[in-house]
Amino acid sequence: MLWIDTVDTGGPSGARPLRGLRSSAAPGPPSPLAAARGSLVIARTLRVLGACRARRSRARQTSRIPAAFTLLEVLVTLAxxxxAATIVLPRLRDARELRLETDGRRLADTINFGRERAVLTGVALRLxxxxxxxxxxxxxxxxVATEVVSDPGPLDRPQVLAAPARFRAVAVGGAPVVQRGVVALELPPSGDGxxxxxxxxxxxxxxxxxxxxxxxxxxxxxR
Incomplete structure (x- = not known):
């Protein structure tokens, strides 16, 4: 039902200008488009809130887990x-000692070989x-007392100590200890060296x- 409100403005008789329209009918239901838009806004809002909540949860987990994981990594690495140190270091030390002992055996074998060869051949040799x-x-x-003439055989070439081995001192008979220079060891055929x-x-x-x-x-x- 519609009605018209009029206001008397003092104009000609019967002239009543229109002031406003009002309806006494109840408002109708919202349109489908408005309802869809409202649902879409609500869904987006819930989705944004859920994403924010998930990011905060991941941030809290990330702040705790890496610290514990890093500590575990450090402990495992140190172990x-x-x-490795208990296994490798003794072997490195043993390897150095083995190289030094190997040089010592090479030198001892040369002396023994020279002594035996001098006795068997009747020819004096010198180391x-x-x-x-x-x-x-x-x-x-x-x-010269410190020179040799190459004698054909398995040891007719100079033999070198393997680094870092070196001669520290040599003493022959009752002579003073020598630490530098050249020293000769005589190997007579009589075997009385x-x-x-x-x-x-x-x-x-x-x-x-x-x-x-x-x-x-x-x-x-x-040793």
């Missing part, structure tokens, strides 16, 4: 390093040790000695 060049050579005596002691060392403090007994005794390596 592995400690285990010359160059302490500065870290090498030695076996051969027939040369014209002078006793000698040859000390080897490395850069880590490891040492071995080649002890050459008098007469025809065999040279041995001692």
């Amino acid at each position: 592995v390093i400690g285990l 010359v040790l160059d302490l500065d060049a870290e090498r030695w050579m076996l051969g027939r005596p040369g014209q 002078l006793p000698a002691r040859l000390d080897l060392a490395d850069d880590r403090g490891g040492t071995v000695s080649i002890v050459v007994p008098a007469a025809s005794g065999r040279a041995v390596v001692v």
Whole structure:
């Protein structure tokens, strides 16, 4: 039902201008388009709130988990390093000692070979040790007391100590200990050679000695 409100403005009789329209009918239901838009807004709002809540939850978990995981990694790494050190370091030390002892055995074998060959062939041999060049050579005596003439055989070439091994000291018979220069060890065919002691060392403090007994005794390596 519609009605018209009029206001008397003092105009001509019967002239009543229109002031407003009002309806007494109840408002109708919202349109489908408005309802759809409202649902869409609500859905988007819920989705945004859910995403924010999920990000906050992940942030809290991330702030806790990496700290614990990093600590675990550190502990495991330290354990592995400690285990590796207990296995590797002794082997490295053993490898250095083995190299030094191997050089000592090579030198002792050269002396024993020279002594036996001199006795068997009846030809004197000489072992010359160059302490500065870290090498030695076996051969027939040369014209100079510290020279040799190459004698065909398996040891007719200079032999060199494997780094970091070096000659530390050499003593032959009752002569003073020598630490530098050239030293000769005579190997007569009679087998009556002078006793000698040859000390080897490395850069880590490891040492071995080649002890050459008098007469025809065999040279041995001692630590």
